[in-house]
Every structure is written in structure tokens, then in C-alpha cells.
Amino acid sequence: MNHQLEINNITKSYGDLKANDDVSLNIKPSSIHALLGENGAGKSTLVKVIYGSLIPDRGEMKWLGKSYSPKNPFDAREQGIAMVFQHFSLFESLTVEENIVLGLDGVRLDENFTEQITEYSKQYGLDINPQQVVGDLSVGARQRVEIIRCLMQNPKLLIMDEPTSVLTPQEVSDLFITLRKLADDGCSILYISHKLEEVRQICSEATILRGGKLVESCIPQDYSQQELAEMMIGKKLIQLARSNINTGEDIFSINDLSQKSDDMFGVNLKNISLSITKGSIVGIAGVAGNGQDELMELLIGEVSSPAGTLNFKGGDIGNLNSHQRRQLSMFFIPEERLGHGAVPDMGLNENMLISRPQSSEMTSYGVIDWGNVEKLTQKVISDFDVQTPSTKMLAKSLSGGNLQKFMVGRELIQNPELLIVSQPTWGVDAGSANNIHQALITLADKGSAILIISQDLDEILTLCEQIYVLSEGSLSTAVDMKENGLETISQLMVGSEKQ
Amino acid sequence: MIRLILRTQPSKAMIFLSPLLAITLTAVTAFFIFVFILTDIEVSSVFYALFVEPLIDIYYVSELLVKATPLIIIALGLSIGFRAGVWNIGAEGQYVIGGIAGSTVGLYFYDVEGFWLMPLMSLAAILGGMFYAGIAAFLRTKYQVNEILVTLMLTYVAVLFLSAMVQGPLRDPSGFNFPESRLFHDSALLPIIWQGTRVNVSLIIAIILSFVAWFGLKKHISGMQVKITGSAPRAAKFAGFDDKKTVWFSLLISGGLAGLAGLFEAAGPIGQLNPGLPQFYGFTAIIVAFLARLHPIAIIFSALLIALTYLGGENVQIYFNLPSSITNIFQGMLLFYFLACEILIKYKVVFIKTTGQRI
Numbered sequence: 001m002n003h004q005l006e007i008n009n010i011t012k013s014y015g016d017l018k019a020n021d022d023v024s025l026n027i028k029p030s031s032i033h034a035l036l037g038e039n040g041a042g043k044s045t046l047v048k049v050i051y052g053s054l055i056p057d058r059g060e061m062k063w064l065g066k067s068y069s070p071k072n073p074f075d076a077r078e079q080g081i082a083m084v085f086q087h088f089s090l091f092e093s094l095t096v097e098e099n100i101v102l103g104l105d106g107v108r109l110d111e112n113f114t115e116q117i118t119e120y121s122k123q124y125g126l127d128i129n130p131q132q133v134v135g136d137l138s139v140g141a142r143q144r145v146e147i148i149r150c151l152m153q154n155p156k157l158l159i160m161d162e163p164t165s166v167l168t169p170q171e172v173s174d175l176f177i178t179l180r181k182l183a184d185d186g187c188s189i190l191y192i193s194h195k196l197e198e199v200r201q202i203c204s205e206a207t208i209l210r211g212g213k214l215v216e217s218c219i220p221q222d223y224s225q226q227e228l229a230e231m232m233i234g235k236k237l238i239q240l241a242r243s244n245i246n247t248g249e250d251i252f253s254i255n256d257l258s259q260k261s262d263d264m265f266g267v268n269l270k271n272i273s274l275s276i277t278k279g280s281i282v283g284i285a286g287v288a289g290n291g292q293d294e295l296m297e298l299l300i301g302e303v304s305s306p307a308g309t310l311n312f313k314g315g316d317i318g319n320l321n322s323h324q325r326r327q328l329s330m331f332f333i334p335e336e337r338l339g340h341g342a343v344p345d346m347g348l349n350e351n352m353l354i355s356r357p358q359s360s361e362m363t364s365y366g367v368i369d370w371g372n373v374e375k376l377t378q379k380v381i382s383d384f385d386v387q388t389p390s391t392k393m394l395a396k397s398l399s400g401g402n403l404q405k406f407m408v409g410r411e412l413i414q415n416p417e418l419l420i421v422s423q424p425t426w427g428v429d430a431g432s433a434n435n436i437h438q439a440l441i442t443l444a445d446k447g448s449a450i451l452i453i454s455q456d457l458d459e460i461l462t463l464c465e466q467i468y469v470l471s472e473g474s475l476s477t478a479v480d481m482k483e484n485g486l487e488t489i490s491q492l493m494v495g496s497e498k499q
Numbered sequence: 500m501i502r503l504i505l506r507t508q509p510s511k512a513m514i515f516l517s518p519l520l521a522i523t524l525t526a527v528t529a530f531f532i533f534v535f536i537l538t539d540i541e542v543s544s545v546f547y548a549l550f551v552e553p554l555i556d557i558y559y560v561s562e563l564l565v566k567a568t569p570l571i572i573i574a575l576g577l578s579i580g581f582r583a584g585v586w587n588i589g590a591e592g593q594y595v596i597g598g599i600a601g602s603t604v605g606l607y608f609y610d611v612e613g614f615w616l617m618p619l620m621s622l623a624a625i626l627g628g629m630f631y632a633g634i635a636a637f638l639r640t641k642y643q644v645n646e647i648l649v650t651l652m653l654t655y656v657a658v659l660f661l662s663a664m665v666q667g668p669l670r671d672p673s674g675f676n677f678p679e680s681r682l683f684h685d686s687a688l689l690p691i692i693w694q695g696t697r698v699n700v701s702l703i704i705a706i707i708l709s710f711v712a713w714f715g716l717k718k719h720i721s722g723m724q725v726k727i728t729g730s731a732p733r734a735a736k737f738a739g740f741d742d743k744k745t746v747w748f749s750l751l752i753s754g755g756l757a758g759l760a761g762l763f764e765a766a767g768p769i770g771q772l773n774p775g776l777p778q779f780y781g782f783t784a785i786i787v788a789f790l791a792r793l794h795p796i797a798i799i800f801s802a803l804l805i806a807l808t809y810l811g812g813e814n815v816q817i818y819f820n821l822p823s824s825i826t827n828i829f830q831g832m833l834l835f836y837f838l839a840c841e842i843l844i845k846y847k848v849v850f851i852k853t854t855g856q857r858i
Binding site: 302321322323346353363367392394 | 718723
């Protein structure tokens with residue numbers, strides 16, 4: 001058969017770990033091919049092999065019918081393989097065209113070049129103004145810049161790493177139009193994702209990896225989302241359901257909270273009001289950078305709030321720091337794991353001490369009882385299925401999913417009356433995400449209140465009974481999900497977006 | 500090709516081996532330097548004077564302990580701040596101010612004998628050092644002024660203040676106008692613990708302080724506060740630790756200890772307050788702290804090592820007329836190699852063939 005890219009029996013090991021074990025994959029011309037797998041399944045290794053940043057131990061590749069073994073990414077680009085990374089590499093202070101020209105070899109910034117950009121942007125519906133400064137662009141627009149930069153190299157294969165993780169629903173559907181057009185013009189696309197609904201929507205083929213091995217190459221539409229997910233994680237998913245929605249009186253409220261940001265690029269929060277009842281899960285949806293970080297700082301107590309704006313169990317907590325708030329049974333899970341929720345260079349046991357209510361037996365008169373800390377760490381590790389050889393493993397050596405399970409566990413073993421969590425499953429594999437969601441639901445069933453701030457709309461829709469949208473520092477009123485809820489949310493999210 | 504590959508866990512063996520490797524490399528480099536610059540002197544005899552003699556002669560060993568004591572005390576304080584990312588570079592200044600404060604109390608009671616005097620002088624010295632470092636803490640927490648600059652520049656102020664004091668109010672009335680204070684009387688002097696040498700009780704205090712610091716860093720939440728603040732400031736905020744308090748805490752502890760060391764020097768080996776008090780101990784203690792990887796117990800050993808470079812340096816100066824900067828060269832090389840070798844704790848060296856296959 002005529003394949004654009006043929007990958008046969010690639011094996012790549014790091015020490016004893018086989019990151020790719022005998023993986024084969026074929027990409028047809030003009031196809032959008034999904035590469036599915038959890039974190040650590042070997043997706044990145046395989047992509048790095050294709051893109052020339054890793055050289056495989058065994059196996060061979062064929063590109064356009066010829067033997068292909070790139071020495072480095074430069075080599076790969078020369079031959080027509082381009083990649084859009086999950087984390088963009090753009091200079092915020094430069095304009096779009098300057099950024100594009102910087103990423104290319106042997107071109108100069110002139111009128112001709114600007115015209116070329118405009119041409120591509122028109123042809124593929126990649127709405128962009130070449131003279132605009134990247135710092136002013138939304139995430140979606142930045143991604144379009146990256147895509148145009150790749151397209152200028154006339155690729156025959158475009159690799160996209162988790163392209164939709166930061167986009168609004170509208171931006172996602174725009175992206176899909178572009179991708180389909182690209183595929184029709186003969187550029188095949190390798191689409192790395194763990195969002196199964198999207199894969200079923202746009203991809204014509206899918207290759208699923210698990211633990212470095214090929215699980216299945218299939219047509220994604222032949223399977224349900226659940227079946228694909230189970231193939232990916234290799235076990236049955238728990239069906240999420242609230243067993244006991246028994247909401248009680250208000251436990252926490254934000255009353256007309258406004259806060260100017262100290263940071264030049266920060267977002268000012270405007271008149272935010274919200275209240276949460278016992279036993280309920282409330283969600284705040286919205287695109288990143290619309291005030292989520294600023295709001296989270298205030299909720300955690302890293303920045304104090306004006307008197308009367310934050311009320312927990314009938315008391316004003318605006319002035320309390322995070323440690324004092326924890327004493328009242330209010331616990332937090334920040335979005336950023338390394339460096340915020342956990343200290344990267346410290347062991348899990350030491351990281352336990354970051355969140356320590358007085359009532360716990362971790363310290364007495366400031367002296368740490370390492371024996372008890374060890375016991376509690378063990379409990380978190382076993383109760384929340386954290387994969388780690390010991391409690392002394394450095395936080396940074398754990399995978400994102402494992403560290404997140406640890407952080408969720410660390411707060412949940414305190415049985416919080418209120419849990420505030422930002423991006424609970426950001427960058428976490430499907431299996432772990434499922435476990436975390438279940439743990440949150442169990443907590444709410446027991447009568448605790450949960451506030452979730454998340455960009456992942458699916459997550460909010462699955463978990464929350466009440467949904468608000470945060471946009472440019474303002475919080476909407478609760479969205480009525482019975483009447484065109486999704487559309488309302490989408491509009492609220494995009495409505496005030498930049499550009 | 501040689502590549503550094505991140506270890507999954509820091510190597511326990513390398514924590515101990517890397518300082519030894521650094522010392523070996525320093526000795527090897529020194530050997531080559533000497534081979535080049537020495538024409539008429541045997542390199543081996545220079546090495547003997549540098550490294551061997553100070554370790555086999557009783558007098559030298561006692562002097563080693565005398566020199567190491569202030570270094571231990573200052574480095575302990577500094578290591579706490581360095582862990583928190585608070586860079587007190589001016590321990591020398593706090594050392595001088597502490598020395599002046601403590602000595603002033605001792606001189607004020609020059610005709611009174613009593614066991615209480617030494618503790619009172621120590622308290623004054625600690626408060627003096629704390630006050631001086633507190634200036635930097637105040638400016639940093641209130642106006643975000645960089646503490647490196649403030650502490651460093653205040654050092655020069657302190658040294659000038661010392662000469663003003665010994666030429667003015669604290670000058671010995673019967674001292675023929677020499678810029679020196681009275682000689683301290685018995686109650687204002689530290690008791691000698693090794694007869695016939697200058698080793699005094701401050702050595703024991705330094706060792707006790709090392710263990711206290713070790714306990715604090717390992718077992719007390721304030722030690723965790725310092726470590727977390729230094730390693731991940733946002734995580735420290737998340738934990739509810741006040742970063743301003745950490746700055747104050749770090750600077751007050753390091754200032755207080757430096758002040759105490761200043762008094763111990765005046766009330767110990769010197770026996771009076773004179774312009775010879777500043778010996779660069781405050782700066783050298785920075786090297787001591789880093790050589791010990793900021794570990795309180797290891798500081799005892801790194802202080803002894805640095806003290807050895809002092810004594811060895813003086814030795815070759817006397818015997819062979821070599822410049823006194825030999826000491827600085829050794830200290831510089833030690834720190835340089837030490838920091839370079841430290842990478843082996845977190846990384847391992849792997850030899851790779853150019854084909855990309857691992858050997």
C-alpha cells in the first residue's frame with residue numbers, strides 16, 4: 001500500500017525502560033492520524049523518533065517510499081516533516097511575522113514574506129494579523145502563528161501535540177476546519193491527543209499505545225469513546241455518578257470581590273460573587289488567563305482579600321493566610337504542581353508538610369514527627385494509588401498524573417469541608433483523571449463542598465451541578481444548563497476574548 | 500561523546516565522594532602550578548608545609564581549631580539564609596559589630612568579676628549582629644532593596660566604625676594612644692579548654708550550635724520553612740509561610756551568629772578590641788558553607804579544611820617567601836572544583852559513541 005510514512009518495529013529504551021517496544025504505524029497520504037495513549041505510553045518518544053530528536057535502538061522508517069532516518073529535527077524539517085509543540089516557542093514582545101521569520105532558515109523579512117503569511121492565513125482560514133505583537137494574542141491565535149510557521153516549510157506531514165488542550169470550543173472547531181483543509185491538500189497530520197471525542201470527530205485512523213507497546217490500530221469511529229479510553233488505559237473506567245446529592249446550607253461565599261492585579265500582565269478581578277452550599281460541586285469554566293490565577297491566589301490566601309469579601313462557615317477569612325484557612329477545614333489544590341503545590345526537589349514525605357492542619361499529628365510545638373509524616377504519606381500513596389517506589393522520591397521525578405494523585409490525596413485525607421481545586425486533571429492521563437474525578441465525587445457525596453476552576457469544559461460539565469464562567473476577570477451568573485447551557489457557556493467564554 | 504544524564508535519585512555515594520574528588524583535583528592543580536612557578540624549591544617540601552605539617556604538629560592542630568571556630572559559627576548562620584535564598588554576604592560586618600557590642604559590655608564592667616559577664620557580653624554581641632543584619636532585612640522586606648548589596652556595603656561601614664571606636668571611646672586610657680582597647684580581664688575572656696594552646700570554650704559552643712542547627716533544619720517546621728522558601732517560593736506561600744518572616748528569620752539568625760563569632764574572636768585569641776578583629780572570616784565562611792553543601796554538621800569539617808589552607812598558606816609564606824595570596828588561590832580552587840563536582844550528585848556521566856549507541 002502507498003503510505004506517506006511507514007514506521008516498522010521501532011524500539012527505543014532508556015536504561016531498562018522500553019519507551020517504545022516494537023511499535024509500527026502507517027500514515028496514509030491526506031489522512032489525519034490520531035496517536036492515542038496515556039502519559040508515559042510512549043507517544044512523545046515515538047514522535048521524537050519521527051521528528052529526529054531521538055535515534056531509535058531498532059526498527060526502520062520509510063518516508064514517501066524511501067528509507068528515512070533523520071539525524072536531527074533539522075533533517076526532518078528538510079524532508080517535509082513539521083511539528084507544532086504543546087508549549088509554544090514564541091517571543092511575546094515580537095510581532096507575528098518576526099516570530100515566523102525567526103523560526104525559518106534562509107528567509108528574510110520583507111513585503112514578499114508578509115504577503116506569503118497573509119496568503120497562507122487566507123487559504124487555511126488561519127485568521128492572523130502579521131504585524132500584531134504576539135503578547136497581545138489569545139492562545140488560539142498563538143497556535144495559528146505556530147501552524148503558519150510550520151506551513152511555510154511546505155510540510156508533507158504535520159505533527160500536532162495536544163493542540164486543543166488550551167482552546168475554546170469555537171477555536172477548536174476553527175482548528176478542525178484548517179486541519180481538514182490541510183489534509184485535503186495532501187499534508188497528512190499526526191494528531192496526538194487524549195481527548196477521545198475530538199479524535200472520533202476528526203481522525204480517520206488511530207493508533208493506540210500503552211506502556212510503550214502498540215495496542216491497536218483502528219478506525220476511531222468504529223469504537224465508542226469509552227471503548228477507546230479503556231483500550232488506552234488497559235482497564236475498565238469507573239462510571240462517574242453522584243450517589244447522594246444532598247446539598248445543605250451555604251458554607252462559602254465570595255461577595256463582590258474586586259482586586260487589581262500587581263502584575264503588569266495580570267488580570268483585574270471585577271465584582272466576583274458566588275456561593276457554595278454543602279455537598280455541592282460548583283465549577284468555574286473559562287479560558288486560561290482570564291483571572292483564574294488571580295482568583296486562586298485570593299482563595300488560597302496567598303494574597304489577602306478586602307474585609308467582608310470571603311466568608312467561610314460564617315466567618316470573614318479574607319485576612320487569613322493559607323495555613324490559617326486550612327485550620328478551618330478549607331483545603332486547596334493549585335493548578336501548577338511543581339513549584340506551587342509541591343516542591344520539586346523534595347521528597348513526597350517532605351511535601352506532605354506543605355498542607356498541615358494543626359489537628360494532624362505531623363508536628364507538635366513545631367517539631368516534626370517524621371514517623372507520623374511517613375505513615376500519612378504511605379496512606380496517601382496507597383489510598384490514591386500513587387505509583388512510586390518510596391515516600392522519599394522527589395516530587396519532580398513523579399509523572400504528572402502520579403503527582404496530581406498525590407496532591408489530591410494529600411488534601412482529601414484531611415476530609416475538607418471545602419475543597420478548592422484548580423485544573424484537577426490538567427496534563428493527567430485518562431486513568432488517573434478518572435480516579436481523581438471519582439475521589440472528588442465521593443467527597444461531595446459525603447457532604448463537602450467543592451469549587452472547581454477548570455479550562456476543561458468536559459470536566460466541568462461532568463462534575464458540576466452549578467457552572468459559572470470567568471472571562472476577563474468577571475464572573476458570570478450561574479448558567480442555566482436546562483436552556484442551551486452549552487451554547488451560553490461557549491458564548492460567555494469567547495465573547496470577551498481578545499481579538 | 501560524554502553526556503550528563505539526570506539520575507532518578509541523587510547519588511548517596513557521590514554526596515561523600517564529590518568533596519573528596521574536589522580536594523584531589525585541587526591538590527593536582529596546585530601541584531602543576533607549583534611545578535611551573537617554583538624554580539629552586541622542591542614541590543614536595545611546599546606540599547609538606549602546606550598540607551602535612553599543620554596536621555601532625557600539636558601547635559598547628561590547636562591553631563586549626565582556633566581558626567575553624569569562628570568559621571563554623573558564621574557559616575552555620577549563613578547556611579540557613581542561603582537555603583532560604585537570602586544572601587547575606589556581609590557577615591563580616593555583623594561579625595565586627597557583634598564584636599564591638601560584646602566587647603563594650605566587657606569593657607564597661609572591666610573592674611567587675613562574675614560568671615554572668617560572659618553570657619551578657621554574648622547576648623550583646625548577638626543583638627549587635629542581629630541589629631546590623633536587621634537593617635538589610637528591613638530594607639529588603641519594606642522596600643525590596645537587595646540584601647546582597649546592603650549587607651556587603653555595611654561591612655565597610657562596620658570596619659570604619661570599629662576604628663572610630665578603638666581610637667575614640669573604647670581606647671585604652673593607658674595605652675599610649677595606640678588604637679586598641681584595654682586588655683580584657685579574666686571574666687571577659689573565654690576559658691581555655693586545652694591548656695597551653697589558644698583553644699577555648701567557643702569550640703564546644705560551635706559544635707553544639709552545629710547540632711542545634713542540624714536538629715532545627717531536619718526536625719523543626721521552621722527548618723522546612725527555610726528549605727521550602729529557598730527551593731520553591733510559591734510553594735512556601737501555598738504552605739502559608741510568610742516570605743517576609745523568612746527573610747527576617749534568616750538575616751537575624753545569620754547576623755546574630757556572626758556577631759557572636761566576632762565577640763568570641765575578641766574575647767578569645769585576641770583578648771582585646773583592636774583593628775585586627777576583621778580577618779575576612781565573614782567572607783571565608785561563605786566558602787565554608789558551600790563546601791559543606793549547607794549541611795550544619797559538614798560545616799565543622801569544611802571549616803577545618805579551610806582553616807588548613809589558612810595555616811598552610813602562612814607556613815609557605817614564612818618558609819619559602821611565597822605570597823600570602825596562596826591561601827586565596829587554594830580557597831578559590833576548592834570552591835570552584837567543589838561546585839563543579841557537585842553536578843555528579845544529580846547527574847551521572849555516560850560515554851556515548853557518536854553513532855548514538857550507548858556503551
